[in-house]
Amino acid sequence: MPLFILNIFLAAVLMVLTGSGSISVFFLGFALGYVILWVTSPLYPQTRYFKKLPKVLSLVLYFLKELLVSNLRVLWEVITPRHISRPGIIGVPLSARTDLEIFMVANLLSLTPGTLSVDLSEDRKILFVHVMFLEDAQAAKAGIKNGLEKRVLEVMQP
Amino acid sequence: MIEYISGLLVIIGSFFCLVASVGLIRLPDVLTRMHAATKAGSLGAGLLVTAHALLYPQLGISLRAVTIVALLLFTAPVAAHLIGRTAYRSGEALSDRTWIDELKGQNNALDDHPPSD
Numbered sequence: 001m002p003l004f005i006l007n008i009f010l011a012a013v014l015m016v017l018t019g020s021g022s023i024s025v026f027f028l029g030f031a032l033g034y035v036i037l038w039v040t041s042p043l044y045p046q047t048r049y050f051k052k053l054p055k056v057l058s059l060v061l062y063f064l065k066e067l068l069v070s071n072l073r074v075l076w077e078v079i080t081p082r083h084i085s086r087p088g089i090i091g092v093p094l095s096a097r098t099d100l101e102i103f104m105v106a107n108l109l110s111l112t113p114g115t116l117s118v119d120l121s122e123d124r125k126i127l128f129v130h131v132m133f134l135e136d137a138q139a140a141k142a143g144i145k146n147g148l149e150k151r152v153l154e155v156m157q158p
Numbered sequence: 159m160i161e162y163i164s165g166l167l168v169i170i171g172s173f174f175c176l177v178a179s180v181g182l183i184r185l186p187d188v189l190t191r192m193h194a195a196t197k198a199g200s201l202g203a204g205l206l207v208t209a210h211a212l213l214y215p216q217l218g219i220s221l222r223a224v225t226i227v228a229l230l231l232f233t234a235p236v237a238a239h240l241i242g243r244t245a246y247r248s249g250e251a252l253s254d255r256t257w258i259d260e261l262k263g264q265n266n267a268l269d270d271h272p273p274s275d
Contacts, residue, residue, distance in 0.1 A: 110238050130189045
């Protein structure tokens with residue numbers, strides 16, 4: 001994805017020009033560079049960059065939201081005297097096929113609190129996930145498939 | 159202004175680190191403890207590092223902050239997965255609140271992969 005590298009380069013140019021090393025200038029430069037590349041997008045007919053980046057952003061935002069919400073639930077479980085968790089291990093059928101896709105799904109699942117990927121079935125079709133606050137196994141499976149996995153696959157697959 | 163924001167981030171981050179370590183003691187079994195250790199821990203450390211990057215807007219510190227957060231986010235789930243999987247396969251008891259276990263009887267026996275040498 002050379003446009004992505006070009007975009008980072010444009011952000012670096014802005015950082016050098018302003019002489020500032022802060023991360024916010026980098027993000028500003030990245031956004032500016034994205035607009036510049038988008039305006040000149042007829043020059044790059046083959047690229048999928050402009051379809052991909054919003055999906056990456058949506059994955060990141062979804063992930064951050066999940067991270068915060070479920071961290072608060074784990075926090076509540078830890079600091080209140082009564083245990084409210086109903087843990088369980090469910091097998092989620094995977095649509096991800098390649099090593100990298102499975103790696104991304106399993107790792108992002110582990111990073112979101114409340115879910116922890118424990119094991120992968122021998123034929124690499126089922127990911128066993130330990131869920132800390134499990135109310136309805138089917139609903140939890142559907143939630144993982146339609147929430148995180150769908151977004152990861154949208155990013156990873158062409 | 160920026161001082162107050164990063165001060166707030168430091169307080170929240172260290173609170174999450176504290177909760178992670180309390181959770182390690184209070185939660186009932188290995189798998190739930192891994193939840194507390196990796197999630198709250200990585201969020202807490204991430205917030206602490208972000209606070210520093212906000213307070214000192216220099217290139218070296220920003221780059222280091224990004225590297226630290228990236229390494230945390232890559233290594234924590236892998237370690238949690240390995241510890242959890244090892245604990246499960248070696249027959250560590252789950253807490254009695256666990257009400258469903260679809261992994262049971264799948265491929266969790268220790269002699270599943272006999273050593274090749």
